[in-house]
Amino acid sequence: MERHDTGHGEGLAQDLEAIAGRMIARRRALALLAGVGTSAALASCGGDESSASTASSGTTTSSSSSSSSTSTGSSSSTSSTSSSSGGTSASACVADPSETNGPYPADGTNTASGATSNVLSQSGVVRSDIRSSFIGSTATADGVQLQLVLQLVDVSDGCAPVVGAAVYVWHCDAQGRYSLYSSGVTTESYLRGVQVTDSEGKVTFTTIYPACYDGRWPHIHFEVFTGGLTAASTGRTATLISQLAMPAAVNTAIYSSDTRYTASIANYNAVSLSADNVFGDNSSAELAQMTPALSGSVSAGYTGTALIGIA
Template sequence: MEAHDHGLSHDLRAMSRELVARRRALAFLASAGTVVAVSACGGGDESSDGTTTTTTTATPTPTPTSTSTSSSSSSSSGGSTSSSCVADPTETNGPYPADGTNSSSGSTSNVLITSGVVRSDIRSSFIGSTTTADGVELTIELQLVDVNNSCSAIEGAAIYIWHCDADGRYSLYSSGVTTESYLRGVQVTDSDGKVTFTTIYPACYSGRWPHIHFEIFLDGLTSASTGRTADLISQLAMPAATNTAVFTGDTRYTASIANYNAVSISSDNVFGDNTSAEIAQMTPTMSGSLSAGYSASALIGIEV
């Protein structure tokens, strides 16, 4: 029997089932349309041609912060610390120390036990005479540090310096200045391990690179009574550029020109066997001019 021959009741039931199926289909299509619409409103950026482009946002990588380390920082004792240092080599105190280790032709062979030697300005004599040494003014700051303790500053140490005048003569020893005591003095290091001296630029005499002598006494003035008790005896090598400027630019140093042209750091009988690191530290950093004078600074490293 054909399906359309089942009667009215059968047809009504079939029509009802078909209507329900159509409603379900419409409901499904409506639901699918909603999903499409939601997808089209997502987080992607739309390109100009209407297509949807998905953009991935990367998580920013934090920029590392740099920590700057100063060349000088506070030490545990409140003083400053140098960023790097080497131990200054022991050098000869030479024939003109006036530190009690030899004899001089002057009024004393040991200025360390003479009243007035502790001073910052060492240009004038302080024993009998008050003559002031003539020459280009030089202010020099020295900082004493402990190479065995991260280059930390050493406070309370005594530093004795001495050097020749503009004619290459040493007070208390050289002919013509045996009654003078200028260009010699002692200072005690402060909390930063520093001392400052005002003096004149040393000349260049035959056979030696221009230099300044110094002795270190870690126990301070109590032990600074003779060079025999010094914890370090060494020298500073004056910088080449300033040597040339002073010797060729100031007539008071004319005699130094020929002597200076005949010597070099490598041929010098004191500095010649030192390492490049030692020479770099032993050579003061310099600024200034002939007319205004020069300012210098140098680090002195010692093993405590």
């Protein structure tokens, strides 16, 4: 997906001060929320992600219908404790493919109902625990806890760790809603956050497991900015935009036993990884790396890792 460089002010550089203790001014928070509040007319769950935001015009172009499959979601276990075979070691890596950032990135690249939101320009977005809102509200998204370690590696340099890169992660909640966009959560900013890779190329996010909404395999969005925080003022400057495919066994375990994800059951039974409009054209090696390796249980939560390869 083509990206264009456009300036958006100081951006995430302001978060360096926030880490030192400076909190976002409430007036600024309310201003942002007033802008994105007009997005409430959007569907309450996630939309079609088969096409990306149009960066040059600032609008989102999406298909009139979602891509879905009548085949059932593949799974190998229905037990509450499960693990995935996804993920690869840092000694063997492939370049992650570029994927759409979808209609709900809140990275300054798209417009919804005439309003543009960009959390990447907001103090407070640099955080490891992304379960709570950080703009105006402090509400926390409810769901099965997920702690995910992402390791960024350079495919052209023997899978060496990429140090000092900013990684922006976002995804839907347990009801399939995206904060700042979906009806009922337009004033929330949860399940969005940025971390900077350490000396091993790693970042850690504490979040909740995403739902499965109509027409898509369960997934987590991410953007990588190899220029670090100072470069990450907008999604237009991202080095890589892609997604993680959630492992089938864990999807089945959570959706079939946790009532907070009841709406996901029918949606998940109607999709498959091979027919997904984002993951369906990826190679087996790419899919293996894009699928986090998770362990844990529905009651205790899940932990795991995923490798992200930069070409």
